[in-house]
Amino acid sequence: MASRNTGRSGRGEFTGRHMLAVFVAGFGIVIAVNLFMAYRAVGGFHGVVVENSYVASQNFNTWLERAEKSRALGWDVRPERRRADGRVVLDTAGLPAGATITAELRRPLGAHEFTSLTFAPDSEGRWLSNEAVAEGRWTMRIAIAAAGQEWAGESELP
Structure with missing residues (x-):
């Protein structure tokens, strides 16, 4: 068994x-x-992108018109990597004499940080910021005024 x-x-x-x-x-x-x-x-x-989305939607066509006018000017701006001293270099093309360039920088992610830059001509077609920028990722909103005309653009600061 x-x-x-x-x-x-x-x-x-x-x-x-x-x-x-x-x-x-x-x-x-x-x-x-x-x-x-x-x-x-x-x-x-970091919070709101616009304070009031309805008001922003009403301004959308105006923003598109400004962007089209900026493109029509034919001005070209390319930010380069910061130099060792932390200042930003812009390569430009087509800007008239007497142009002034400013930029507002913000961190796209992480730390809530903003800074402003002003630029001075460095050489033909090159501009150098007067202020140094901390390391890391930044989004630049560049504004150029010259001869009664305005140009605006946005770029990532590498």
């Missing part, structure tokens, strides 16, 4: 409690990662 093994074998059984622990641990990891990612996303957002 064969004997029945009514006791536990060397290997444990996978019970409902084990399955519950697997589900709780799995969903706990997913929830923890989602909460962490939400925390990081909210921490990197």
